[in-house]
Amino acid sequence: MQCLDDQRSPLLQLQHHLYYAPNFTFSSKFELWDPNTDCCFWEGVTCDPYGHVIGLDLRYKNLSGSFHSIFNLHRLQRLNLAGNNINTTLFSYGFDKLQNLTHLNLSSSCFHGQIPMKISHLTRLVSLDLSYQDDYYWRNGYYYYLPPLKLEKPNFKTLIKNLRFLTELYLDSVDISTQSAKWCETTSLVLSNLRVLSLSSCGLKGPLCSSLSRLSFLSKLILDGNPISYLPPNFLVNSSCLVSLSLRDCNLNGHFPTGILLLPKIQSIDISGNDQLMGQLPEFPANNALQSLLLSHTNFSGKLPHSIGNLKFLTYLELYYCNFFGPIPSSIANLSQLVNLYLGGNKLSGSIHSSLFTLPSLKTLYLGDNLLRGSV
Template sequence: MRIILLSWLFFITFSTNFFGIPMILVSGQCQSDQQSLLLQLKNSLLFNSTLSVRLVRWNQSTDCCTWSGVDCDMAGRVIGLDLSKESIYGGVDDSTGLFALQHLRSLNLASNLFDEAQIPSRLANLTNLTYLNLSHAGFVGQIPIEISSLTRLVTLDLSCSFTARLQLENPNLKVLVQNFSELRELYLDRVIISGHGNEWCQALSSSLPNLQVLSLSYCSLSGPIHSSLADLQSLSVIRLDANDLSSPVPEFLADFPSLTILSLAICGLHGKLPENIFKVSTLETLDLSFNFLLNGSLPNFPQNNSLRTLVLSNTKLWGTLPYSIGNLKSLSKLDLGDCNFTGPLPISIGILTQLKYVDLSYNHFTGPLPPSMGNLTQLEYLKLTFNNFSGPLPPSMGNLTRLEHLDLLLNHFIGPLPLSMGYLTQLEHLALSSNHFTGPLPPSMGYLTQLEHVDLSSNHFTGPLLLSMGNLTQLEHLDLSWNSFTGPLPPSMGNLTQLEYLKLTFNNFSGPLPPSMGNLTQLEYVDLSFNNFSGFIPFFSYVQISQPFKPLFKLFNWWDLVH
């Protein structure tokens, strides 16, 4: 077969190049009845013509098989229809041509505004459908029993939003899926299903032998997860977030041979986290966050693993990070925030060079940051808030040139900021509050021109503010309070025209306020009290100071301003 195919491709290439014969492979010309049905569908739908990118371009003068969102087979029959994100509103007319497209295999109406209409029962006419996506389309109410007659479905997505919700009561889940033996992907997120663990698990396992993707988040399901779910050995994705499972994590979840995503966040899980979950070599995403009674420690991670996302935040997991965390070489997101982890960060964390997101906040980590942190050159987000980290920041932090968010507040870091901080030119959020940093700000801070939020409060910084502070023209929030800064404010402060929040209280600033401060017309909060400023206040009368912020006249130490 491969030889025949290669020969055919050679013939096409040879004919095109040698004989100059143009050869274009296209779908068949649209049959007239199919075009009529599509135009009838268009005319029956209400949609915003300024936001539409497909329907608005359908017209009788062109072949419907060339229309955007339409796929045809070689006979010119419509087999695919994608009208997602077309700003369709209202309902679907029972007489519309949609339900006469008998050859349709794929229908996507996702992300529209069907104004709380019910799913039309006449979809059952489309018996050749293998793909049906009505997610976030605004449909509400009971899912019609007629959907269960679409026995060729491979993918069904009826996920909805919190504001427009579907429900499965009559029929229930068991009745809906009883004929879906070919189904491989089932998405019913936020559909109100209810039911105990043995009911919904057995409904799925008895009817969906080929299921690979199961997504039932926010479905009002209760637990525990029944062992019958283990019969679905083809499952690669399990998402059951925000259901009241109220049980330990089942050991059998580690027995799915192809599992890539396991997401059980906000499920009321408790007890000890089984270590064998981490030994599933195919697992790429594990999210057990916000299970406040889930405890245990991290095991030694095996070398043959595929983890890319590990989210265990807001649990009672404890202990140190094992050196073997360095085996998670594919990891791009690590979120262990608000747990009970202790001890220093292992040097091996520097092996995780694919990391983009790290949150270790609200734990009990200790010791200095290892210099190997500088190897995480893909890192964009680093949050270490409220730990017991100590020591100076390693100069290697300057290697994190893609970092956009750095939050180190409420730790015990010491020493001056390294000059290498100036290399973090993508930084937008810098929070170093409540540490023991000392010394003047490095001149290289002026290179961080993308900064929008800076909080250096409650440290021991000294010296005057740099003229280069005026380079930070994107700043919206600046808090330098409770330090030992000295000298006058540089005139370049007037360049910070995006500034909305300015707090310099409890320092040793002195001298007159530069007239350029009057350029800060976006200010909503200003506190310059408890300094040694003198002279006149620049023209701030047009600055809008509104609740809940203090009135402007209370924000200055007037005793120091009258001379």
């Protein structure tokens, strides 16, 4: 079916009210679409077999202006306005009119102010991304400050309580600091289907609740830059679906659960920048899937195990400024995928194996500030 007239009209209104604005400076009208052609074939537009617009993808177009007419597309399921320069609040927009919406991405588009209650009415949402709204922009030689997106009224609990089908939630850099530690229990109770949770630099306070481990489908957890301070014992060690964990610069102390390093699907771990966090590397089995292990500026200690050579998929190994000692295991020569190897700032001793310089993929090698000796 061709695009219906009642679907074409809101799109043409949208094109009329948007304009290109790189660096927040008016450049030209938005003229991506030819009104003399079928709107179902316009760039960024997806229609169902009956001519209804069900998808609109205008990401990274340097757009600014008003997008009110989008909310007349009541069959819309996917809306992506990420990476634009819209620079406004969200209050005046009728998100509650898009009851069929399953995917909403407004990231990195310079929205600010309170996240409106209307977004919590989108009960079919599977993926919500409001992350990384820039806090300043450059124009005519000056920096202009933008207040962050925030969750106060509604608060975090009110926003998500009806979004029980969410599998992906990205709120990085949204101010949720008023929630104290309650965000953790709320997430565990309400969002049981969650696969991705990304809440970096949100002002969240710890300690983390052990109930996060009940999110049986969780594959990606990113909480960088929050003053969490403490991990519960055996945190996530039974999370069989976990692929990626990032807790960088969270003021963590105590012992890091070794079991996380041995999870069957884990590929990426970043706990760097936690100076008081203690831990040791375990004996790695041959089937370990790790691709990235970043422990720099932590209080990890002990010897580097010979079994580190079993990490055949490892591309990034960054262990600088920890407290590791002893020799560099010769088994590192087995890591043919390794791109970055940072071992500086420890107490490593012995000689430097010539095999380090024959690793086929290696681009960066840092061994400084150790007790190494001999020739290179």
